[in-house]
Amino acid sequence: xxxxxxxxxxxxxxxxxxxxxxxxxxxxxxxxxxxxxxxxxxxxxxxxxxxxxxxxxxxxxxxxxxxxxxxxxxxxxxxxxxxxxxxxxxxxxxxxxxxxxxxxxxxxxxxxxxxxxxxxxxxxxxxxxxxxxxxxxxxxxxxxxxxxxxxxxxxxxxxxxxxxxxxxxxxxxxxxxxxxxxxxxxxxxxxxxxxxxxxxxxxxxxxxxxxxxxxxxxxxxxxxxxxxxxxxxxxxxxxxxxxxxxxxxxxxxxxxxxxxxxxxxxxxxxxxxxxxxxxxxxxxxxxxxxxxxxxxxxxxxxxxxxxxxxxxxxxxxxxxxxxxxxxxxxxxxxxxxxxxxxxxxxxxxxxxxxxxxxxxxxxxxxxxxxxxxxxxxxxxxxxxxxxxxxxxxxxxxxxxxxxxxxxxxxxxxxxxxxxxxxxxxxxxxxxxxxxxxxxxxxxxxxxxxxxxxxxxxxxxxxxxxxxxxxxxxxxxxxxxxxxxxxxxxxxxxxxxxxxxxxxxxxxxxxxxxxxxxxxxxxxxxxxxxxxxxxxxxxxxxxxxxxxxxxxxxxxxxxxxxxxxxxxxxx
Numbered sequence: 001x002x003x004x005x006x007x008x009x010x011x012x013x014x015x016x017x018x019x020x021x022x023x024x025x026x027x028x029x030x031x032x033x034x035x036x037x038x039x040x041x042x043x044x045x046x047x048x049x050x051x052x053x054x055x056x057x058x059x060x061x062x063x064x065x066x067x068x069x070x071x072x073x074x075x076x077x078x079x080x081x082x083x084x085x086x087x088x089x090x091x092x093x094x095x096x097x098x099x100x101x102x103x104x105x106x107x108x109x110x111x112x113x114x115x116x117x118x119x120x121x122x123x124x125x126x127x128x129x130x131x132x133x134x135x136x137x138x139x140x141x142x143x144x145x146x147x148x149x150x151x152x153x154x155x156x157x158x159x160x161x162x163x164x165x166x167x168x169x170x171x172x173x174x175x176x177x178x179x180x181x182x183x184x185x186x187x188x189x190x191x192x193x194x195x196x197x198x199x200x201x202x203x204x205x206x207x208x209x210x211x212x213x214x215x216x217x218x219x220x221x222x223x224x225x226x227x228x229x230x231x232x233x234x235x236x237x238x239x240x241x242x243x244x245x246x247x248x249x250x251x252x253x254x255x256x257x258x259x260x261x262x263x264x265x266x267x268x269x270x271x272x273x274x275x276x277x278x279x280x281x282x283x284x285x286x287x288x289x290x291x292x293x294x295x296x297x298x299x300x301x302x303x304x305x306x307x308x309x310x311x312x313x314x315x316x317x318x319x320x321x322x323x324x325x326x327x328x329x330x331x332x333x334x335x336x337x338x339x340x341x342x343x344x345x346x347x348x349x350x351x352x353x354x355x356x357x358x359x360x361x362x363x364x365x366x367x368x369x370x371x372x373x374x375x376x377x378x379x380x381x382x383x384x385x386x387x388x389x390x391x392x393x394x395x396x397x398x399x400x401x402x403x404x405x406x407x408x409x410x411x412x413x414x415x416x417x418x419x420x421x422x423x424x425x426x427x428x429x430x431x432x433x434x435x436x437x438x439x440x441x442x443x444x445x446x447x448x449x450x451x452x453x454x455x456x457x458x459x460x461x462x463x464x465x466x467x468x469x470x471x472x473x474x475x476x477x478x479x480x481x482x483x484x485x486x487x488x489x490x491x492x493x494x495x496x497x498x499x500x501x502x503x504x505x506x507x508x509x510x511x512x513x514x515x516x517x518x519x520x521x522x523x524x525x526x527x528x529x530x531x532x533x534x535x536x537x538x539x540x541x542x543x544x545x546x547x548x549x550x551x552x553x554x555x556x557x558x559x560x561x562x563x564x565x566x567x568x569x570x
Contacts, residue, residue, distance in 0.1 A: 004280055005166040005287055008157055016158035020078060025058040025103055027051075028076035030088070030146065032065035032232040033225075033264050034386070038089060040073035046092040047075070050099040058103070064233020066146030068133055069386035071114055076146070077102060083116040086128055133384045133403055138365060138373055141349035142389045145233035150268045153275040156236040162281055164356035165240050168247060169289035172355075177248040178204055181351060183359035185371030190216060190307075190344035191419070191448045191524070193370075193437040202331035203249040203341040211251040212340040213242055214316075215348060217258045217265065218300075218307035221420030222471065223451030226375045227345035229387050231258075231265035234349075235272035239295060241348030243282070244355060246293040249341055254295040257312055259302060270297055304421075304475035308523045309342040311477065322479040323523035346375050346450070366392035370436035374447060380417075380454035381407050390435065397431035400454060407456050414457045415539070419448025421468045421475075422528035424535035425461065428454075444535040446528075460557035461540040462547050466494040468532045476525060483526025486517035490533060498558040502548035507537065 019026045029035070029044045044062070051058050066074060066086070074088035075098060085108045087098055094112060101107050108116075108125060115128030129135055139145075148155035156162070168177050182197025203211055215238065219227040230238055242254045258266050273295050276282040284292050303321040305311050310324035313335045334340025350372060354362045366372050370392040376399065379385050383405030390399065400406065400413055407413055413428035424445030426433070433443045440447045455464065473487035490513055493506050503509075514530025521527045537544065546552055 003170070003288060005162065008154075008279060009163075012154040012157035012161075015154050019059060023080060025056065025077060025079040027058055027060045027078075028063045028146075028149075029060065030065055030072050030074040030076075031062040032072075032229060034065050034069040035072040035074065036264075038072040039091060042092050043073045043075070043090055043095060046095040047099070050096050051103075054099060054104055056099070056103055061149040062151070063148065064145050064150050065229055065387065067137075067142065067229075067387040067389075068114070068131075068384070070384050071386075074114070074146075079103060079106070082106060082108060083125070084118045085116050085125065086114045087112050088114050132405055133386065133388060136394065136398065136403055137389050138391050139389050140353050140362075140365075140373055141230060141237065141346055141375055142234075142387070143353070144237060145229065145387075148234060150233055150235055151271055153236060153272065153279065156234070160356060161236055161352075162240055164352035164354075165243055165247075165281070166287055168244055168355050169287045169291055174204070174248050174250060177244060177355060180355060180359045181248065184354045184362040185359075185366075186347065186350055186354060186362065187370070187437065188343060189346035189350075189375065189450070191422075191446065193447070196343065196347055199331075199343070200245065200249050200341060202329070203251065203339055206250075206331060206339040208339045210253075210338045211249060212335050212338055213245045213249065213251045213254040214309075214312065214335060214340055214342040215242055215254065215256040216307060216309065216312055216342055216344045217256060218304075218312065219344075219449060220259065220302075220304040220307055220475070221449050221451050223379050223417070223453040224377050224420060224449040226377050226387055226450050228258075228262055228265040229377075230345050230349050231269050235265075235269045236276070237349045237352060238269070238345050239272050239276055239282075241351035242295055243286070243293050244351045245341065245343065245348060247291055251341070252293060254293065255316065255335070256295065256297045257306075257316060258297060258299060259306070260299040261302075266297060266299065273297070303477070304471075305477040305523070305525050308525065311523070312342065313340065320477070322477045323525075325522070344449070367434070367436050369438050374435055375450050376435070377451045378404050378454070379451070381411075381413070381456040381459075382454050383408050392434075392436045394435045395431070396426070396433045396435055399435060399452075400428075400431060404454070407454070411456050413454050414459060415455050415461060415464075416445075417453040417455070417464070417468070417532070418451070419446035420451055421471050422446070422524065422531055423448045423451075424531050425465065425539060426535065427539035430539070444531075444538050446531070458555055460553050460555040461536050461543045462494070462553070463498055463555075463557040465532055465536045466491070466498050469494055469529075472525065472529050476529075480520070480522040480526060482517045482520035483522070483529060486513050486521070486526060487529055489513045490517075490530070494533075497544065497547050498553075500547060500551040500553075500558070504548065506548060507544060510537075 071088035186196040300315040306321035311321040315321040
């Protein structure tokens, strides 16, 4: 008997075949937030105008970000008889030339193209997968970004979407799904890097009739945008992973938590939910399996601490986002008093491919202790900025100098700020560090949510550290004394050092305050809040000495030089 999924798959595959190999050109326009910020809306409107003016029958779709944010807005063109060609960055003035040359005259424009994708060896254009930013990647959670239309569920189904869910619901028990995730070695990608299978088992062991899966997409770290990038580019991947988590743990409902105001991710995950419900992939008796599961979106106000799992639940309940005391833990008493499990978007987006391909397949990627890939957001003083997915264990030096091209103009990377404001500061001279959970922690930093911000020699480490602590102090919820007052004291000391009023014992005082915060704070915000300061001490002690003892700042970033004529002219 043909079940519902098999019918959906046949229809989706036929549609995809028509798009890729049909008689009409298919043009995809990058329309994630990075694309829109670079002008993709205007490019899209100009494209429609030019195509209509030339009388070309074409299919035009909005897709998410391919990951090459530096090259947005991008046009991705498949036209009969020509290789799939990606142009970028494209402005409105270039659109008419691309339409005329590529679509009318059937001559791809080499000097405007980033490269081509596919097996067409006759093309004289470079292969996009040979681009420095693309060639070292293994894409699992990002497998569909920039390729599928995030507003079209059939694009996702045609590219192995919901195939893992169908396999699980029709041929695996919930325990077998849980065991597969456990065996894969998948660890949480939100910062703590805790075993996903172990975390799920806590909820699975509860016999409560109502249990929840919570998806954390608060993502307030400066420099991190991969969770929202997945929702903007491939929301069904997250949705499938959430349903699988519900099946493995016996949960009945999922909630996707997103900070209010991020309209792109919010609109696209809601649309994905509506489409999945319409096709019977959400709701009652999914794929005739007697498994019921639904998903909703919860919008909350701005609060960095809301990314902490218990504060997230408080916020979803309409309260102020403040961490709860533990025990009880969320798997015992979670959202609305019901047992709950919280994972972030990246973690859940791996699950469909793990179930589809098996735990051994995933476990063979990465290192012994850090399985799979890392999704990294690259920003700052780099030639190529954007979002990549590389095997865990890849060296930071390779990511920064090969994948990202280093500092524009060939300068040196002075430092990296990793893992968000609670992460660490690493020296650009010591980047022979494996990009995995253990090696990063040993180096005094964390992989965290995957944000890496690079800085050149023009940046003052002391002033950067002050800025980070100012953010952390402002975002402290104030519930516990060590964090509330500790952050304020750290900022006060760093402020006076930046004003060249530092005292000889200020470094010792910073350490005392930071150690007390680590020992006594209720959640990770205070426990990790000293990380950026301690790591900055570790790698750049001479800059702190220069500010305290010599009363100077080599970069001119610090306060006393802000208002001088020389600073004004910069």
